[in-house]
Amino acid sequence: MKPTTPVLLALLGALTLTGCATDATTAPGEDPRGALSLPATERGKDDLIDTAQQVLVERCLAGRGLTLRHAPSGRRDGSSERDRRLQAALFGAGRSELSVTLATGYTVTGHTDGCLAAAQRELYGDQPLWFRSRVVVNNLRAEAQQRMDRDPGYHAARARWTRCVTPSDGPRPERPDPAVSARCARASGLARLRARLEPALLNRVRADRRDQLTTYQRLRTRALQRAAALYAARTVPVNRKKGSTTS
Known part of the structure; x- marks a missing residue:
């Protein structure tokens, strides 16, 4: 297109x-x-x-x-x-x-x-x-993010975060207040889990795509x-x- x-x-x-x-x-x-x-x-x-x-x-x-x-x-x-x-x-x-x-x-x-x-x-x-x-x-980062989304622990932490940012008297806002979002990310364990999973999964993706990375660097050089x-x-x-x- x-x-x-x-x-x-x-x-x-x-x-x-x-x-x-x-x-x-x-x-x-x-x-x-x-x-x-x-x-x-x-x-x-x-x-x-x-x-x-x-x-x-x-x-x-x-x-x-x-x-x-x-x-x-x-x-x-x-x-x-x-x-x-x-x-x-x-x-x-x-x-x-x-x-x-x-x-x-x-x-x-x-x-x-x-x-x-x-x-x-x-x-x-x-x-x-x-x-x-x-x-x-x-x-590569998009692929690592997809793998993280499939992680059961991450999925559960996202659900806890969603409940946390959702007001008791209404639907969850499309864009939660940044301070509320950050507080809920800590309370739900989402922030800690993301900090652990993101680099590990990105390294795994890089290892899986090693041939493409090598080709990319060679052609860029x-x-x-x-x-x-x-x-x-x-x-x-x-x-x-x-x-x-x-x-």
């Missing part, structure tokens, strides 16, 4: 970055020894990959006579021809070629065409494999190297022309 116009615009905003927010002391590029330097933090690495993906997406769209940097059509139904063309060019068109059904029962689909898929192929090498591993890794090379190719010639050195 393709994004609706509000979702499309939000995704376009996420892609349209103004730069790479990497660490000032470890900006990506080519160091004096000729090796690619990489950001020191995970946030910096993610930003570098995201920015490289943006560059590749924009190049792809430009080849189709489109750009991310245009004003929204303003039509609420999202039915403008330009929006439809941009959505198809960015996310792909037709029947989804990729599909992953998670342990939680949800199915996530995606395309192998479109500029976003092309950018991911350039960065990760194997876009379908990246799609599958990323979907699984991004839903490849994308990071490709992103750093792309960054260096865009900045080093300019710096050298000005007579400066990179770090």
Whole structure:
């Protein structure tokens, strides 16, 4: 299923970055020894990959006579021809070629065409494999939560919490007062049980999905190297022309 116009615009905003927010002391590029330097933090690495993906997406769209940097059509139904063309060019068109059904029962689909898929192929090498591993890794906590919901002790603690937050003279509020909710979480034992179960179940899920995690890290490392090379190719010639050195 393709994004609706509000979702499309939000995704376009996420892609349209103004730069790479990497660490000032470890900006990506080519160091004096000729090796690619990489950001020191995970946030910096993610930003570098995201920015490289943006560059590749924009190049792809430009080849189709489109750009991310245009004003929204303003039509609420999202039915403008330009929006439809941009959505198809960015996310792909037709029947989804990729599909992953998670342990939680949800199915996530995606395309192998479109500029976003092309950018991911350039960065990760194997876009379908990246799609599958990323979907699984991004839903590890949801899988752990599902396992916790099935735990009899947790289910009983949730029932005690529900009784605790429900007023004696009326139905349970849709959003209980935070102070009441916290008090009942302690009184019912829910808070203590969750603190014990959550990390244990997440570790178990990670162990069960070890192959997908390994694939995810391997492809992300490849994308990071490709992103750093792309960054260096865009900045080093300019710096050298000005007579400066990179770090």
